[in-house]
Structures are given as C-alpha cells and as structure tokens.
Amino acid sequence: MTEEIIIAGFGGQGVLSMGKILAYSGVMQNKEVSWMPSYGPEMRGGTANVTVIISDERISSPILNSFDTAIILNQQSLDKFEKAVKPGGLLIYDPNGITRLPVRKDINIYSIAAADEAARQGLSKIFNMVVLGGFLKLKPLVQPEFIHKGLEKSLPARHHKLIPDNEKAIDIGKELIQAIQVL
Amino acid sequence: MGELRLMKGNEAVAEAAIRAGCDGYFGYPITPQSEVMEYLMAEKPHDRTGMVVLQAESETASINMLYGAAGTGKMVMTSSSSPGISLMQEGISYMAGAELPAVIVNVVRGGPGLGTIQPSQADYFQAVKGGGHGDYKMIVLAPASVQEMCDHTKLGFDLAFKYRTPVMILSDGAIGQMMEKVVLFDPIPRRTDEDLIKQNPWAATGKPKDREHIIITSLDLDPAGQERVNLKLQAKYRKMEENEVLYETLNCEDAEYVFVAFGLSARICQKSMDLARAKGIKIGLFRPITLFPFPVKPMNELGKKVKGMLVVEMNAGQMIEDVKLSVGCSIKIEHFGRFGGIIPTPDEVVKALETQIIGG
Numbered sequence A: 001m002t003e004e005i006i007i008a009g010f011g012g013q014g015v016l017s018m019g020k021i022l023a024y025s026g027v028m029q030n031k032e033v034s035w036m037p038s039y040g041p042e043m044r045g046g047t048a049n050v051t052v053i054i055s056d057e058r059i060s061s062p063i064l065n066s067f068d069t070a071i072i073l074n075q076q077s078l079d080k081f082e083k084a085v086k087p088g089g090l091l092i093y094d095p096n097g098i099t100r101l102p103v104r105k106d107i108n109i110y111s112i113a114a115a116d117e118a119a120r121q122g123l124s125k126i127f128n129m130v131v132l133g134g135f136l137k138l139k140p141l142v143q144p145e146f147i148h149k150g151l152e153k154s155l156p157a158r159h160h161k162l163i164p165d166n167e168k169a170i171d172i173g174k175e176l177i178q179a180i181q182v183l
Numbered sequence B: 001m002g003e004l005r006l007m008k009g010n011e012a013v014a015e016a017a018i019r020a021g022c023d024g025y026f027g028y029p030i031t032p033q034s035e036v037m038e039y040l041m042a043e044k045p046h047d048r049t050g051m052v053v054l055q056a057e058s059e060t061a062s063i064n065m066l067y068g069a070a071g072t073g074k075m076v077m078t079s080s081s082s083p084g085i086s087l088m089q090e091g092i093s094y095m096a097g098a099e100l101p102a103v104i105v106n107v108v109r110g111g112p113g114l115g116t117i118q119p120s121q122a123d124y125f126q127a128v129k130g131g132g133h134g135d136y137k138m139i140v141l142a143p144a145s146v147q148e149m150c151d152h153t154k155l156g157f158d159l160a161f162k163y164r165t166p167v168m169i170l171s172d173g174a175i176g177q178m179m180e181k182v183v184l185f186d187p188i189p190r191r192t193d194e195d196l197i198k199q200n201p202w203a204a205t206g207k208p209k210d211r212e213h214i215i216i217t218s219l220d221l222d223p224a225g226q227e228r229v230n231l232k233l234q235a236k237y238r239k240m241e242e243n244e245v246l247y248e249t250l251n252c253e254d255a256e257y258v259f260v261a262f263g264l265s266a267r268i269c270q271k272s273m274d275l276a277r278a279k280g281i282k283i284g285l286f287r288p289i290t291l292f293p294f295p296v297k298p299m300n301e302l303g304k305k306v307k308g309m310l311v312v313e314m315n316a317g318q319m320i321e322d323v324k325l326s327v328g329c330s331i332k333i334e335h336f337g338r339f340g341g342i343i344p345t346p347d348e349v350v351k352a353l354e355t356q357i358i359g360g
Helices: A015-028 A075-084 A114-120 A124-138 A144-154 A157-176 B009-020 B035-043 B059-071 B082-087 B089-098 B124-129 B146-163 B173-177 B193-199 B223-243 B263-278 B296-303 B319-327 B346-358
Strands: A002-010 A032-037 A047-055 A067-072 A085-093 A108-111 A178-180 B003-008 B024-027 B052-055 B076-080 B102-108 B139-141 B166-172 B179-184 B247-250 B257-260 B283-288 B290-292 B308-313 B332-337
Touching: A002 A015, A002 A075, A015 A032, A015 A047, A015 A124, A015 A144, A015 B003, A015 B179, A032 B173, A047 A075, A067 A075, A067 A124, A075 A085, A085 A124, A114 A124, A114 A157, A124 A157, A144 A157, A144 B003, B003 B009, B003 B146, B009 B035, B009 B076, B009 B102, B009 B146, B009 B166, B009 B173, B009 B179, B024 B035, B024 B059, B035 B052, B059 B076, B059 B082, B059 B089, B059 B102, B076 B082, B082 B089, B082 B102, B089 B166, B089 B223, B102 B146, B102 B173, B124 B166, B124 B290, B124 B319, B139 B146, B146 B166, B146 B173, B146 B179, B146 B223, B166 B173, B166 B263, B173 B263, B247 B263, B247 B296, B257 B263, B257 B319, B257 B346, B263 B283, B263 B308, B263 B346, B283 B296, B296 B319, B308 B319, B308 B346, B319 B332, B332 B346
Parallel strands: A002 A067, A067 A085, A085 A108, B024 B052, B024 B076, B076 B102, B102 B166, B139 B166, B257 B283, B257 B308, B308 B332
Antiparallel strands: A002 A047, A032 A047, A032 B179, A108 A178, B003 B179, B139 B290, B247 B283
C-alpha cells in the first residue's frame, strides 16, 4: 500500500499541521512516511501545500507530480491540483470560498463543509481536523488509536488538553463528508 | 531499536550531533538550514550533555571557531547553506592543511550568488573538488533521507577523527526541510578530557612538562616541509579511497540502463525507475553515498554491463565528470538536470531517459 497525498490551501489553515499529524500517526502505526512542504516566501500569507506519502514500503521520491488524493482548501489550490489527481483518484475540497467547482469525471470527488461546521461548533481553529476526519472516512489508512498517538507526538505537551477536541473534530468530519456528482 | 520520531532532516542532524557526543556547534542562520541551530537552541544540549551551542557573528567566524575548537581535539560541527559555505572555504582549506577533524553540513540551495532558498545540488564541485585553495580533499557524504541525515552525522564524526579531516555532509533544501521517520541511535556520552587526550595525542590540550609544544598550523615556509605535508595528505586520501567508499545499487542485476544520482535526485530517480520498469525498460539505479571518495571501481564494473547511463543532478552537470572518468567513453553517458532550485519530476526524468539515452 502506498498513498500519495497533496494537501493545499492558504497559509494559516493548518495545511502543514494536518499533514504532520497524518504523517506522525503513520509513523506510530509503523508505516513509512514522508512530509514535504512547500517552503519559502510563498508560505507567508500565500498558498501552502504539503506532500504526504504513507506506505508499507520504502518511499522513493518525496516530490511528485501526480497524487492518489488531493485535499483542497482554497480556489488557487483547486485550480492547481485538480489536474494532478491520478485517474480514479480522490479529490476532497471544502466549498468555503470555492467559486469554480471541480469538473473532472474520471476521479472521485467529495465535498466537506468543514470550515462552516467547525465554526458552528466552536472548533474553527481545528477545522483542518474535520477535513482530516473526512479523508480518513474514505481512506482509513491509520487507525484511531494511532491518530491519538500521532496527536500526542505532534502537539506540544501544553496543548495535549486539546486532543479530545481534535478527535471530536475528526469524528465530525467522518459524518460530514459527501460525494459530489460532476454533471 | 532506538527511539522512533518524525523529524525534519535539519532537526535530525542536530539531534544526531547531541547523541554522537558532539562538544560544540558554531553557526550562523541561513535558509534552508536554520532549523539545525533552532533545534539545538530549543533543545538546550548544554543541560543534556554539556555541549556548547553558539551563534557566531558570521559564517567566517563560525568556521574559525571550528578550527580553534577542533585544534583542542573537541568534537565540533557547523552547518550552513551554499552562500554561507562559500564564506567558509578559507577556513576549510586551513583545517584540511592542519589536519583538523570536524563535521560541516551544507544544506544546498540554488545559486550562484545569493541565488534562491530552494533545493539544489550545484555545490558538488565545491565540496568534492575543493572549494578552498590547495591540494586538499574532504570526505563528502550525500544523505538521501532524513534517516541518513541522522546516520551520516555520526558517521561523519567517526571518519573525521579516524582520518583527522574535515568531513562535509552535502545535503539540500528538500532533505533538510522534509520530515520522515527516523530511528535515533542511543546517545553516546561526550568524551572525558582524559579520553580526549589519550585518543588525540596531536591535540593542543595544554603542555605537560614532559613533552614538546604541540603546534596546530597549516603553514610550513620550507617547501620541502610543505611537500612532505602534501605527500602525507595524499597518502591519507588514497587510504580513504581504499576503505571508505559507500554506494547503493537498486535493480542493477538485469539492467540495460542505469540512472546515476546522489541525494534527493536519487530518490526521484527511484520513482522514475519504477515508472520506466512498468513500461518494460530494464533500468537500475546507482547512488554514490560518498562523493569523495567516489565509487570509481563499482561504477567502472557497472559500465561494462550496461548500454547507457543517465546522470541526474540538480545542477548543470557536475558529478557526470566523475562518472565519465570512472566508466570511460565506451558507453553513452548523458546528463539531465534542473537548476536554480527547480526539482525535476519523476516523469521528466523518464522522458529524458527515453529521448537522451534509449532513443538518442
């Protein structure tokens, strides 16, 4: 099993930390992982993205031009990465701020209104975990117990009291995600 | 098994230095390697092991602090990225001349000049052929993963003391910035002063009454003396060539063609190899791990078995010169590269193989 994922959105949306928590959970479940961020000037206020690979085998290139899954949190990233999803692959997007919808018919497209739902439940700061929950519903690559360990390892000790909220957000995401039919 | 962590390459270097028993780190921040010192500062290794971490006023100061500390037999390290490493070249040449052990980490970014902060491999010549003056060599290690960033740091210290030589870890911005799973080796205690003196009789550790002064220098104004110094250095480099070559091969047994690549490029080529093999192309991968000493003999042997080689580097063609010197001109050897911080994609490497080597 190898899953090649791109997570993309604005800086500040928790793109990199979502990737880190997923990757660390993979490590705890004894998978091979790589987490390759876009780094540089584009991170300051602009778009941010991270390539996460989780595999049972040694990982080759940490830099990819096509992905099994794209998790998309803004329009620029949708424009950039929809075409990079492998045929038959998965595209998950949060419709918040999306005006031009995805159009491909050869991939599976899911929508998750994570930003809105997280705001309603007072979990805006961890809306990225709602998105992660949606992804894990469709691709249960790591088991909940290892997600818990991944959260423990990724978050500094002073934030460990927030782990139950994070897990709640993941569960909300699992309920929230829905398939989109491209007409 | 050692402790399991998800770490950036730069963080792995820093943690490995603490665990290897490093006595001191001197450095100056520069992207994309600033996490080395950031991690060390946050980790407060002085509390853990007594290791000193100092932000110098410049890269020139860092390398000269390294010279001074290494002269006392201490286990010391610095790190920087390309423009900062250029500033260190004078000091590196002096350290090679004075036979001082140290680990120098270059997390390479695109050049020339200030260039860019994105990853590159354009400092191969500088590292391998001697960026400073004089006939010197450094052992140059080329990690291709975060695990190797950790392992090569420890290996670097071992080799530095075994040969009394500066050792360079030639990494790049991607390996430095990305996170992967790392198994950390168990901490090794820092050497006591007694052990240090016993193991390094050459070091300037204070003069007892019963022996002469120890002088750490790279200067000998008598040309006959300086030639002796050079002969000694060259003999040492031949020993490194004999004993320290490291490389990795993948799928070379039945290969008609091979990619030759180091560091991050080798990771990309591994993916390209999988893509090309799925198309029925019999291709392998040869990855030099030590860039000096270069794996001349195994490259030469491989050159007798395959039809062509594509050397993939994030530069305009540097290691390809050593590949050609190792293999000779009997087969087709071409270069494919992207420059200035652009990372080649696995697909374009396959295309280059098809057009430059197989179809070319």
